[in-house]
Amino acid sequence: MNTAYWNRDKETLKGDGLEILQSKRLKWTVRQAAEVPFYRDLFRSAGIAPADIQSVRDIEKIPFTTKKDLQQGYPFGFLAVPMKKVVRIHTTSGTTGKPTVVGYTRRDLDNWSELIARNLTMVGLTDDDIFQNAVNYGLFTGGLGFHYGAEKVGMTVIPSATGNTRRQIEMIDDFGVTALHCTPSYAMHIAGVAEKEGTTLPSLKTGMFGAEPWSDNMRKILEEKLGVTAYDSYGMSEMYGPGAAFECQERDGLHIWHDMYYVEIIDPDTGEVLGPGERGELVVTPLVKEAMPLLRYRTGDITMLMEDECPCGRGAKLARFSGRCDDMLVIRGINVFPSQIEHVLRSIPEVGDEFLVYVDRVNHLDEMTIDIELKREYFSGELSDLTRVQNKVVAALREALNLRTRVKLVEPESLPRYEGKAKRVVDRRGDTV
Ligand code: DLL
DSSP states (O other): OOOOOSSHHHHTOOHHHHHHHHHHHHHHHHHHHTTSHHHHHHHHHHTOOGGGOOSGGGGGGSOOBOHHHHHHTTTTTTOOSOGGGOOEEEEEOOSSSSOEEEEEOHHHHHHHHHHHHHHHHHTTOOTTOEEEEOSOOSSSHHHHHHHHHHHHHTOEEEOOOSSOHHHHHHHHHHHTOOEEEEOHHHHHHHHHHHHHHTOOOTTOOEEEEESSOOOHHHHHHHHHHHTOEEEEEEEEGGGTEEEEEEEOTTOSSEEEOTTTEEEEEEOTTTOOEEOTTOOEEEEEEESSOSSSOOSSEEEEEEEOBOOSOOTTSOOOEEOOOOOBTTTOEEETTEEEOHHHHHHHHTTOTTEEEEEEEEEEEETTEEEEEEEEEEOGGGOOOOHHHHHHHHHHHHHHHHHHHSOOOEEEEEOTTOSOOOSSSOOOEEEOHHHHO
16 A cells, blocks of 8 residues: 655554553643643542543543633633743634634644644655645634645645635646645535536645545545545644544545544543444543643544554544534434435435535424525426425435435525535524424
8 A cells, every 4th residue: 555654653653652652641741731720620629630640541530621611711721831932823713602712832833733744645745746725724723734734744835725716726727736625615616616617627636625524425526526536634723723633545534643642432421431433422632732731622523433453554543523412413303413414415416515404493393404406407497307306305314314304405506605614504493492
């Protein structure tokens, strides 16, 4: 298998060697966390002292940290270093209330670029590549995070950011871009506009997509339309940003960098730690974060540790993410992830790439209505045609979700397009109860 390493020793560290390094770094992280009043209180109320944590085997003594805790510390309550040492701030837009603020020291930024450099090298990119970074460059971590990592590898970086899709396409063609990074939703939009512009984007060979859940069906479509090999990229602001976990050339699960993150999977209801092969919520303890150490941080993201060794030689992988525990919809008692709906829709040729799910409560019963665009070529105006497609979608959804849904076919290109993360669900049940 064709695999290149940026930092072979660290990327392939396993077994006792890994545990020793993780334990050493965990002890450092716990001492760093003890600089934060929240963690001093947490240790006190849990009846533990930093010295009680001698190895990763002791980690379960430490209570979890949640996003709510971070929000209560707004803006700088979680910083473990004086502001003088903080060289950058990013924030993540909260769905409610104040955003979560994350801070970085110079060393944090170096660590972060190292992570991105590992990922880019892992998928076969080198200083010969021309890299277009079509994500938001502001407070969102996707822009600057990838930017500095790609420069570290020596790639030619085009900081195109988002917007002006025609211009993005022109740049890909004129500059001979070989690698594209954006959200999968924006990649779909770029692909659609390129098609209309009559270009097949022949220079592109690698696509790196992340920041939101996306399915294997969407991967197939993107690969076909953009002519790339597409890789899944996972991260979150609290873990620096993108770069925490990434697919290798096997494209079967994401390698998380075990020397930098200690990973647990828990049952989100009970907090019980689950074993490999069991799906649950990802809990991470970053092991090298200086400005803003976190201990057992509940990500809200659903995945599992995979059991099989990867032929590329790196450590245990995470399965592709199936959504968040908090965006999981419970419809008439059935758990539904928007990514499952997306997976179904993308297997039906008559409907387009965009959809919007509305959840309502009608006569005390949950009703899910999905607006889906009918593709132009199937838009005959015949009612019987519409009914046929509608029934087909309803049947496919029932088969996959075990749930009856209402499907509303809407005109091509009538649903909103997103340059960043797509918003797929409007839950209106709170409005009616
Ligand atoms: O989305 C960082 C990022 C930027 C990752 C660019 C990848 C590429 P946040 O804005 O803090 O950070 O959002 C983090 O997005 O907890 C997941 O719920 C979701 N997410 C990120 N990547 C994936 C993925 C960035 N590959 C939140 N699959 C996370 C599924 C993802 N969900």
